[in-house]
Amino acid sequence: MDDVVWKGSGEGLRYAIVGGGMSGIMAAIRLIGQGETNFTVFEKEADIGGTWRDNRYPGLTCDTPSHAYSYSFALNPKWSSYYASGPEIHRYFKDVASDFGVMPHVRCNSEVSACIFDEDSATWTVGLTDGGEVEVDVVIAASGVLHYPKMPDIPGLDTFAGKAFHSARWDDSAVVDGARVGVIGCGSTGIQIVNALSNRAERLVHFQRSPQWIMPVPQFDYSAEQQEAFAKDNALIDAIRHDPDYWAAIYRFTDGITDFNSPQIAEIEEYCRQNLENSVRDPELREKLRPNYRAACKRLIYSWEYYECVQRPAVYVETGAIAQVEPEGVRMQDGTFHPLDVLVLATGFKADRFIRPAVVKGRGGQTLDDFWNPRPTAHLAVTLPDFPNFFMLNGPTGPVGNFPLIDIAEMQWDYLKQLLEPVREGRARCVEPTREAFEAYEERRIAAARKTIFGSGCSSWYLDDTGVPATWPWSYQAFVDAMAAPDWQEFRLEA
Numbered sequence: 001m002d003d004v005v006w007k008g009s010g011e012g013l014r015y016a017i018v019g020g021g022m023s024g025i026m027a028a029i030r031l032i033g034q035g036e037t038n039f040t041v042f043e044k045e046a047d048i049g050g051t052w053r054d055n056r057y058p059g060l061t062c063d064t065p066s067h068a069y070s071y072s073f074a075l076n077p078k079w080s081s082y083y084a085s086g087p088e089i090h091r092y093f094k095d096v097a098s099d100f101g102v103m104p105h106v107r108c109n110s111e112v113s114a115c116i117f118d119e120d121s122a123t124w125t126v127g128l129t130d131g132g133e134v135e136v137d138v139v140i141a142a143s144g145v146l147h148y149p150k151m152p153d154i155p156g157l158d159t160f161a162g163k164a165f166h167s168a169r170w171d172d173s174a175v176v177d178g179a180r181v182g183v184i185g186c187g188s189t190g191i192q193i194v195n196a197l198s199n200r201a202e203r204l205v206h207f208q209r210s211p212q213w214i215m216p217v218p219q220f221d222y223s224a225e226q227q228e229a230f231a232k233d234n235a236l237i238d239a240i241r242h243d244p245d246y247w248a249a250i251y252r253f254t255d256g257i258t259d260f261n262s263p264q265i266a267e268i269e270e271y272c273r274q275n276l277e278n279s280v281r282d283p284e285l286r287e288k289l290r291p292n293y294r295a296a297c298k299r300l301i302y303s304w305e306y307y308e309c310v311q312r313p314a315v316y317v318e319t320g321a322i323a324q325v326e327p328e329g330v331r332m333q334d335g336t337f338h339p340l341d342v343l344v345l346a347t348g349f350k351a352d353r354f355i356r357p358a359v360v361k362g363r364g365g366q367t368l369d370d371f372w373n374p375r376p377t378a379h380l381a382v383t384l385p386d387f388p389n390f391f392m393l394n395g396p397t398g399p400v401g402n403f404p405l406i407d408i409a410e411m412q413w414d415y416l417k418q419l420l421e422p423v424r425e426g427r428a429r430c431v432e433p434t435r436e437a438f439e440a441y442e443e444r445r446i447a448a449a450r451k452t453i454f455g456s457g458c459s460s461w462y463l464d465d466t467g468v469p470a471t472w473p474w475s476y477q478a479f480v481d482a483m484a485a486p487d488w489q490e491f492r493l494e495a
């Protein structure tokens with residue numbers, strides 16, 4: 001590293017944080033913690049909270065236990081249960097943002113439409129859809145992964161006479177109690193909605209194009225006494241967060257996914273298979289619910305209740321192919337007709353968007369769209385060559401395989417903070433990875449990704465357009481190690 005002094009030295013950097021969800025709030029708190037106040041969190045919606053604001057469907061929970069799905073610096077003694085509900089998690093993020101002084105920095109209803117790098121001044125111009133523009137030194141893209149709903153391409157969908165809506169755009173005016181409800185999709189979302197409506201709807205049809213493997217997990221409420229004890233002694237919360245059994249399971253899983261022939265995957269598969277055999281009584285239903293691909297190939301579903309709920313009298317599992325939606329319901333290719341009042345489309349998200357549709361231009365006017373052709377990627381999931389001082393939190397190729405994403409974001413922050421140190425201290429004005437380092441990473445990553453369980457022959461939102469798993473292909477520990485400190489050989493500092 002050259003010891004040079006940049007003109008901006010000592011004046012403090014200006015930051016734009018794009019997105020007011022879990023990672024954006026964390027980034028803002030970290031900046032405040034290091035005494036920096038020259039930043040704005042741009043939030044496209046009217047409220048913060050990201051995925052926990054968008055998703056309001058009945059039965060929403062996180063698939064990471066609540067005490068683990070908490071910031072390390074803001075433990076929450078009040079979690080009501082082992083897996084907390086969506087509204088409770090949304091409240092938590094809002095409370096933390098408010099308690100840590102983030103809110104004065106948040107600009108809601110401010111969608112970022114462009115980030116343009118100027119090579120002469122080494123600054124980014126952040127454009128907003130309302131026409132506003134802000135100049136900053138650093139962009140933190142914390143825009144989330146699953147925020148653009150994927151609507152199914154089913155003929156006749158717009159002819160449906162009842163209410164039809166995507167799971168992430170829940171229609172509060174839709175009456176589900178005592179109604180005939182169809183739920184299309186059996187990812188985490190469809191499964192949770194079916195659980196919640198299984199004793200509310202008069203008839204509930206669960207349309208499953210590809211049934212899922214279900215990992216049984218415990219669920220229980222915390223008593224008032226336990227919550228009081230947590231408040232008095234954070235060590236009790238830490239004991240849950242660092243529970244050796246929980247971490248052994250995380251390591252078993254994350255080591256296992258790196259190789260679809262691993263004994264860990266065989267063990268997970270057996271566990272899920274036993275769950276199916278032992279929980280579903282009717283042999284016909286059991287076969288309908290049996291996936292025809294490896295466990296954990298799609299994101300594994302964690303549920304303590306799905307098999308119980310799906311066997312309730314009101315629920316019918318439909319595994320045939322949908323022919324079309326008609327005004328009164330859904331017609332299957334074999335002619336079967338399911339009359340419905342409400343149709344919920346739990347059909348997932350466009351997982352390749354990240355900060356897009358914002359137009360991002362780095363050195364030489366290169367666009368992110370071009371850089372991300374054929375696939376979104378980033379060096380170690382955080383930085384991009386030719387996009388100086390541009391950092392991604394929970395960006396492409398980061399770990400998404402049932403890991404606590406909140407931990408991932410915190411580790412990424414600690415890493416990018418180190419990368420920015422020379423810039424903060426005025427020893428450089430820009431930092432970015434070298435193209436050689438990035439290309440070597442990408443080559444290694446793709447080769448490893450093909451061997452992961454995600455690439456073992458099923459469709460899922462983990463796969464990019466070319467069929468390569470877009471996730472971190474190595475172990476959890478490998479990620480921890482990679483984020484511990486930058487390898488400065490891989491970076492270019494511009495004076």
Ligand code: NA7
Nearest residue numbers: 152153185186187188189190209210299346347348349461
């Ligand atoms: P997912 O996991 O992407 O699941 C989407 C589901 O919708 C899945 O079962 C799909 O079946 C199904 N789908 C999608 N399009 C269609 C059409 N056209 N017809 C029938 N079925 C369809 O999304 P989720 O919202 O459940 O979960 C996303 C993540 O959020 C989850 O992994 C957690 O991280 C939280 P397919 O498998 O493609 O056959």
